[in-house]
Amino acid sequence: MKKITVSLAVLIALVASGQEKEIKDAFNAYEGGNKAQAQTLLQQVESTVNAKVTSIDPEAYAKYLYVKGNSLLEQGKTFEAAKAFSTLSAYEKGPVYSLRNKNTKEKAFVLSKSEADKLQTEGFSGLKETKSGTDYIQKVLPVLDKKRQEVSNKATTEYNAKNYANAADNFLEAHYLTKAAGSDDSVFKYYAAVAYHAANNNEKALELYKELINEGYTGQKTSYTAVQNGQRVGLSEEQYKLFKAASNSGFTDFQKEETPSVEADIYNYAVALLSTDKKYDEALAITEKGLSKLPNDSNLNTQAGELYYQTGQTEKYIVKLKEAVQKNPDDYISLYNLGVVYGKDAQTYDLAREYYNKVLSIKSDYAAAYLNLAALSLSPDKEIVEKMQALGSTKSDQQKYDVLLAERREMFKGALPYLEKAYGYDKKDKAIIQALKEAYRVLQMRNKLDEIRKEEAAL
Numbered sequence: 344m345k346k347i348t349v350s351l352a353v354l355i356a357l358v359a360s361g362q363e364k365e366i367k368d369a370f371n372a373y374e375g376g377n378k379a380q381a382q383t384l385l386q387q388v389e390s391t392v393n394a395k396v397t398s399i400d401p402e403a404y405a406k407y408l409y410v411k412g413n414s415l416l417e418q419g420k421t422f423e424a425a426k427a428f429s430t431l432s433a434y435e436k437g438p439v440y441s442l443r444n445k446n447t448k449e450k451a452f453v454l455s456k457s458e459a460d461k462l463q464t465e466g467f468s469g470l471k472e473t474k475s476g477t478d479y480i481q482k483v484l485p486v487l488d489k490k491r492q493e494v495s496n497k498a499t500t501e502y503n504a505k506n507y508a509n510a511a512d513n514f515l516e517a518h519y520l521t522k523a524a525g526s527d528d529s530v531f532k533y534y535a536a537v538a539y540h541a542a543n544n545n546e547k548a549l550e551l552y553k554e555l556i557n558e559g560y561t562g563q564k565t566s567y568t569a570v571q572n573g574q575r576v577g578l579s580e581e582q583y584k585l586f587k588a589a590s591n592s593g594f595t596d597f598q599k600e601e602t603p604s605v606e607a608d609i610y611n612y613a614v615a616l617l618s619t620d621k622k623y624d625e626a627l628a629i630t631e632k633g634l635s636k637l638p639n640d641s642n643l644n645t646q647a648g649e650l651y652y653q654t655g656q657t658e659k660y661i662v663k664l665k666e667a668v669q670k671n672p673d674d675y676i677s678l679y680n681l682g683v684v685y686g687k688d689a690q691t692y693d694l695a696r697e698y699y700n701k702v703l704s705i706k707s708d709y710a711a712a713y714l715n716l717a718a719l720s721l722s723p724d725k726e727i728v729e730k731m732q733a734l735g736s737t738k739s740d741q742q743k744y745d746v747l748l749a750e751r752r753e754m755f756k757g758a759l760p761y762l763e764k765a766y767g768y769d770k771k772d773k774a775i776i777q778a779l780k781e782a783y784r785v786l787q788m789r790n791k792l793d794e795i796r797k798e799e800a801a802l
Contacts, residue, residue, distance in 0.1 A: 362388050362395070363403040370406040373413065382414050397451045401439045404452070405431055405475035413483065421490060422512070425519035428480065428487060430454075432523045437474030442467035484524060491520035495531065502538055511538035511547070529560045533605060536612070545616050552613035556629065562605040569594040607633070607640045614646050623653040641676050648680045657684060675705045679712055692719050713765035714775050720758040721778075727751050755785045766795075771802060 365388045373381035385407070392399065392407060399407070408431035415424035433454055440459035442451045444466050451467055453459050459470055498513030514535035521531055536551035567583035568575050571594050578586065583599065586592035610633035617626035627650040633643045651660035661684055667677040682698035685691040696719060702712040731747050734740040762779045769775055776799055783792040 362391055362399060366392075366399075366403050366407045366410075369410050373410045378414070378417070381410050385410055385414065397453055398449060399452070400450075401434050401452050401473060401475040402477055405434050405477040405479060408434065409477075409479040409482075416483075416486070421494070422516045422519070425487070425490075425516050425523060428483060429519040429522035432480050432525050434475040435477055435480055436525055438472035439474050441469075441471045441473045443469045480523060480525070487520050487523050491517055491524070494520065498531075498534070498538075502534070505541075507538045507542035508544065511535050511542055511544065514538055515551075529555060529558060530562060533560065533562060533609070536609075540612060540616070545619070549613060549616045552609050552616070553629075555609050556613060556632070560606070560609065562602065564602045566600050566602075568598050568600075570596040607637050607643065610637065610640075611642045611646065614643070614650075618646070618650070618653075623650055626650055627654055639676060641679075644676050644680050645683065648683050652684065652687060660684060673705050675702045675709060678702045678705070679709070682712070682715060686715060686719060689722065692722070695719060708768045710765040710769035710772060710775060713761045713768070714772070714778065717758040717761035717765065717778060720761065721754060723754065724751065727754075752785055755782045758782060759786065770798065 365384055369381045369384035369388075372378075372384060388407075389411075392404075396404065408427050412424045412427035412431060415421075415427060440453050440456065442453075442459060442462050443449070444451070445468055446466055451462055452473075453462065463470065494513050495517040498510045498517060501507075501510035501513060512535075514531045518529065518531035518535060521528060532551055533555060536548050536555065539545075539548035539551065565580070567578040567580055569578055569583070569586060570576075575596075575598075578594075583597065586594045587597045610629060614626045614630050614633070617623075617629065627647070630643055630647045630650055633640065634647060637643060648660055648664075651657055661681065664677045664681050664684070667674050668681070671677075678698050679702045682695045682702065684695075685698065686695035696716060699712045699716050699719075702709050706712075727747055727750060731744055731751075734744050759782050762775065762782050765772070765775045766779050776795065780792060780795055783789075783795065
């Protein structure tokens with residue numbers, strides 16, 4: 344008997360063809376009202392589809408996602424349904440990148456340009472932009488929009504009640520429902536990340552922060568409004584310009600408002616979580632990416648210094664900071680960070696003081712510089728306290744204790760002006776408040792201590 348061989352390309356084509364026929368049958372069953380049969384047919388191909396999704400024609404995959412999303416909705420699995428519909432929307436909106444393997448003749452369809460670029464390194468070519476050619480999402484938009492409003496309102500209520508874990512799940516569901524409607528706005532994903540962070544689900548929060556960073560999300564928006572017939576109404580940018588320029592448009596009191604960017608927050612939150620897990624190399628990579636876009640962000644600069652230090656690249660960071668100061672002598676952020684770096688080694692404390700004083704000569708209200716000058720003055724405190732605690736109750740030990748106590752009080756006396764200056768410029772910083780309270784306690788300045796405690800309680 345003649346041996347039969349089937350090439351990999353033919354096998355892939357046969358599998359894809361079989362999947363697409365069953366998907367079409369499931370779609371026709373669903374549209375014909377036989378939802379149970381549609382769900383059964385879908386279940387039969389689900390594992391194969393998930394394993395080889397890139398080989399399925401976009402039109403067939405759109406049918407699959409449409410039936411799957413509706414089936415999940417009917418089962419009450421709205422979160423999973425939202426994800427399916429958001430992918431369906433992406434396939435219908437496009438672009439879907441189409442490629443073909445020159446050797447195996449296998450076709451591939453992917454949503455991201457980065458995936459397409461990767462495939463081109465693996466023997467695929469003939470890159471084209473396409474889409475499913477379907478418009479099934481329109482059939483479910485009213486249901487999805489109603490659900491999005493319900494879920495987002497619930498998420499906000501949960502968040503305000505500090506039920507952060509529930510709020511996060513609902514915000515993320517609202518995100519997928521928003522994507523399903525064809526919007527690229529990731530505001531609900533950002534809210535979900537913050538809520539997961541607040542719920543101490545650091546893994547999920549970090550996953551979303553990194554996605555937002557890769558998307559280039561900033562949260563910055565411009566809204567346009569005007570008053571018409573006594574009511575303030577929203578306008579598009581084009582309407583705003585047109586009606587404002589016209590003398591008889593019927594609109595008055597034109598307002599343009601811009602929401603601030605949250606990009607720096609996203610980078611800082613991600614870096615903080617990675618640093619907490621001691622993933623310093625990854626944290627540094629994100630920090631450097633952030634600084635390339637936000638070079639003047641003080642928190643990122645501070646974290647960069649710590650991360651260069653943690654990864655043993657202190658000299659590299661110093662060179663970078665000095666280059667920045669050379670370009671701009673008034674760059675107090677870089678001067679401050681030089682102070683931070685030199686303040687980590689007792690042998691370079693004098694250099695640290697020099698840089699902090701340069702900062703204050705440029706920006707006299709920079710509270711952090713005053714606090715760090717105080718910290719340099721108080722650097723021997725830990726050693727002094729340890730010596731005091733190690734002493735016994737003999738007369739000789741008591742005399743040594745009194746000497747150390749006097750030394751400690753003199754040290755705090757020298758640091759006090761810096762701490763009071765810092766507090767004068769920032770009355771909300773917890774580190775400043777705690778340091779100043781300790782100074783007043785050591786110096787037995789009870790009136791001052793009571794005063795700052797009252798101010799702290801009033802915050």
